Amino acid sequence: MTTRTIQQIIQSVATSDGGGVKLRRSLGQTQTLRLDPFLMLDEFSSINPDDYIAGFPEHPHRGFETVTYLLEGHMLHSDHLGNQGHLKSGGVQWMRAGRGIIHSEMPQQDQGRLQGFQLWVNLPASEKMQTAAYRDIQADAIPVVALPDGGQLKVIAGQADIAGIRTDGPIQGLSTDLLYLDVRIASGGHFTLPLANDHNAFVYPYQGHCNIGAAASSRPLAAQSVGILSKGDSIDIHAGNEGVGLLLLAAKPLNEPIAQYGPFVMNTREEIEQAIADYKNGCLV
Ligand code: FE
Numbered sequence: 001m002t003t004r005t006i007q008q009i010i011q012s013v014a015t016s017d018g019g020g021v022k023l024r025r026s027l028g029q030t031q032t033l034r035l036d037p038f039l040m041l042d043e044f045s046s047i048n049p050d051d052y053i054a055g056f057p058e059h060p061h062r063g064f065e066t067v068t069y070l071l072e073g074h075m076l077h078s079d080h081l082g083n084q085g086h087l088k089s090g091g092v093q094w095m096r097a098g099r100g101i102i103h104s105e106m107p108q109q110d111q112g113r114l115q116g117f118q119l120w121v122n123l124p125a126s127e128k129m130q131t132a133a134y135r136d137i138q139a140d141a142i143p144v145v146a147l148p149d150g151g152q153l154k155v156i157a158g159q160a161d162i163a164g165i166r167t168d169g170p171i172q173g174l175s176t177d178l179l180y181l182d183v184r185i186a187s188g189g190h191f192t193l194p195l196a197n198d199h200n201a202f203v204y205p206y207q208g209h210c211n212i213g214a215a216a217s218s219r220p221l222a223a224q225s226v227g228i229l230s231k232g233d234s235i236d237i238h239a240g241n242e243g244v245g246l247l248l249l250a251a252k253p254l255n256e257p258i259a260q261y262g263p264f265v266m267n268t269r270e271e272i273e274q275a276i277a278d279y280k281n282g283c284l285v
Contacts, residue, residue: 001232001233001234002197002231002232002233002234003213003214003232003234003235003236004195004201004212004213004229004230004231004232004234004235004236005212005213005217005218005219005229005230005232006212006213006219006221006227006228006229006230007228007229007230008227008228009221009225009226009227009228010026010027010029010033010225010226010228011026011222011224011225012024012025012026012029012043012224012225012226013025013026013029015029017042017056018054018055018056018057018059018105019054019055019056019057020054021044021051021052021054021055021056022044022046022051022052023042023043023044024042024043024044024045024224025040025041025042026041026042026043026204026224026225026226027039027040027041027202027226028040028041028042028120031258031260034258035200035202035226035228036122036200036253036254036255037121037122037123037176037178037200037251037252037253037254038119038120038121038122038200038202038249038251039064039120039121039122039258039260039265040118040119040120041117041118041119041120041204041226041247042117042118042119043115043116043117043204043206043224044114044115044116044117044118045113045114045115045116045206046113046114046115047112047113049107049109049110049111052107052114053107053110055075055104055105055106055107056104056105056106057104057106058102058103058104059102059103059104059263060100060101060102060263060264060279060284061095061097061100061101061103061263061264062097062098062099062100062101062128062263062264062265062266062275062278062279062284063097063098063122063123063128063264063265063266063271063275064097064120064121064122064123064128064265065094065095065096065097065120065121065122065123066093066095066097066118066119066120066121067092067093067094067095067117067118067119067120067121067157067180068087068092068093068095068105068116068117068118068119069091069092069116069117069118069119069156069180069182069247070087070088070089070090070091070092070114070115070116071089071090071115071116071117071206072089072112072113072114072115072116073089073107073109073112073113073114073115073116074086074087074088074089074107074108074109075087075093075105075106075107075108075114075116076105076106076107076108077093077095077103077104077105077134077136078103078104079101079102079103079104079132079134080101080102080103080285081132081285083134085134085136086108086136087136088138088139089139090138090139090142091136091137091138091139091142092136092137092142092156092170092171093134093135093136093137094134094135094137094157094171095132095133095134095135096123096127096130096132096133096134097132098123098127098128098129098130098131098132098133099128099129099130099131099132099284099285100132100275100278100279100284100285101132101134101285102284102285117204117206117247119180119249120265121176121178121251122254122256122258122265124175124176124254124256125256125267127175128266128267128271132285135170135171137156137170137171141170142154142155142156142169142170143155143167143168143169145160145162145165145167147162147183147185147189147191148162148163149185149186149189149190149191150185150186150189151183151184151185151186151189151191151239151243152183152184153167153181153182153183153184153191154181154182154183155167155168155169155180155181156169156170156171156180156181156182157169157170157171157172157174157178157179157180158171158172158177158178158179158180158181158250159172159179160179160181160193161193161194162193174251175252176251176252176253176254177196177199177251177252178249178250178251179195179199179201179248179249179250179251180247180248180249181193181247181248181249182245182246182247183237183244183245183246183247183248184243184244184245184246185210185237185238185239185243185244185246186239186243187239187240187241187242187243188239188241189238189239189243190236190237190238190239191236191237191238191239192234192235192236192237193234193235193248194233194234195232195233195234195235195250196233196250196252197231197232197233198231198252199250199251199252199253200228200229200250200251200252200253201228201229201235201248201249201250201251202226202227202228202229202248202249202250203221203226203227203229203235203237203246203247203248203249204224204225204226204227204246204247204249205221205222205223205224205225205244205245205246206223206224206245206246206247207223207242207243207244207245207246208223208239208240208241208242208243208244208245209221209222209223209240209242209244210237210238210239210240210244210246211237211238211240212227212229212235212236212237212238213236214236215238218236218238220240235248259271259272260272261275261276264276264279
């Protein structure tokens with residue numbers, strides 16, 4: 001067994017997007033700070049409605065998936081096809097933009113905390129021009145596993161193997177074999193999980209900090225930072241003094257060229273020019 005260690009730390013930066021939603025961006029701050037197939041990770045967290053109420057009015061996407069996970073709050077999603085989805089606390093929206101979607105993502109509350117994440121996951125060239133589709137997964141459809149050492153794990157996508165017992169998340173069968181976990185470990189607690197050796201993986205503590213790696217070589221990872229992991233077939237995480245809440249993501253890399261212009265992510269410059277032209281001409285979708 002080779003335990004993964006932290007290879008690179010990306011501290012998030014404060015920025016804003018959409019209609020002016022304040023957020024912290026870690027992956028995707030620049031086009032070199034990515035981890036194939038993960039393109040971007042944003043966290044929004046505020047009790048001040050001025051920071052989020054403007055939401056993300058109508059905008060396009062092509063060529064990848066957006067995954068929105070809400071810890072707290074309400075968001076309404078509506079798209080050009082007339083679909084509407086209501087994302088509530090603990091729920092996930094998994095959207096494949098494919099050849100194109102034009103949508104809006106708007107907070108449905110004018111008080112209280114809105115906290116959540118949006119992850120952008122690249123699609124292989126062969127799937128970039130598929131028809132757009134999305135799934136709303138309510139909180140009660142996400143399995144929760146109690147950890148032997150205290151704490152809990154939510155399996156959003158892929159399979160988690162805890163002490164020999166396998167738990168499947170509601171999202172399965174992606175060609176990147178993606179694993180998306182929300183892990184909470186109590187103060188002083190410890191968590192270990194097997195991971196596919198050739199998958200890229202990262203950890204993002206959203207509350208508290210943790211140490212990653214076998215005891216002798218473990219390295220601290222602060223809240224609101226991405227820790228990109230070395231290759232290896234398992235991960236060891238120790239919670240800090242206040243306990244930790246973190247996202248753990250892993251996936252098979254695509255190893256394909258990336259051409260990105262804002263919300264369009266393709267393989268070549270020509271395909272990006274086509275996406276811009278299609279959007280201008282009203283035939284993105
Ligand atoms: Fe969007």
